[in-house]
Amino acid sequence: MPTQTKLTPQMTAAEVNELLKSAYPQLNAEYASYEAIEVFPGGCTVRLNADERHLRPGGTVSGPSLFTLADVGGYVCVLTHAGADALSVTTNLNINFMRKAEAGPILGHCRILKMGKSLMVFDIDIVAGPDQHTVAHATGTYSIPPKRHHPHEVK
Template sequence: MDKRITNEAGLTPKLDADQINALLRRAYPQLNAEFSDYVTLEVFAGGCTVRLNANERHLRPGDTVSGPSLFTLADIGGYVCVLSHAGPDALSVTTSLNINFVRKAPPGPIDGHCRIIKLGRNLMVFEIDMKAGPDGLTVAHATGTYAIPPKTSA
């Protein structure tokens, strides 16, 4: 299924992937500290693709990527969607995030395909499908909501 077909009509990104990665380095430097584990790969109308480059720092016993690492990927996907589509106000915050872990996530790249379900003036609702491994199977799926701060008049 083409991810672009299922997006809400009329959503146009205001920032591209490179601009988002630069913004995250400035506004949220602790996300990647000395590593580049979480990155934005693509921003498109109504969504984005983010990646976790999962390595030994992200593993729990059993050689599986930890739930908190996948949860962070889901949250970053929503954050990238709100920043790229509602505007670069770094003060947007998560108000809810619901995650389902589907199968073991092996170390290596895990791609989060994020789609905006609804973008309003105050809230953005999204879903993200996280895929990994040689077969690109879903390892986790999440839905969430971001609060968008009110626009201030200049």
């Protein structure tokens, strides 16, 4: 995936993982299931460490688990590129499921398609298995809250 040199990350993967722990503790609760593993100009790579908690009958990783990975990818992109404001929210997310995914590491390769002042549009290719085939693809939009001024800040 080509990098977008005009979009510069403001946080590393480790920093955004720490932010997720504090601002969104219910995401991983007792287990580190969802994590950012790389942040780069214009995108990120996130991982779902899928285990039995993520499986539906038949041993397939559930749709809601993959959907969450897609949403986490967008959230990591907006946090790392628009600023670490945890109040950014999903306004749209569409997903297509291509093939089943089994337990194990599932990667989401996310890229920012458009970064505006109030909206960020992204897509994410979710891959799994030894051949890293696409198991799902999603597109989404995040709302970026307006920059807040601190009471003691000079305008």
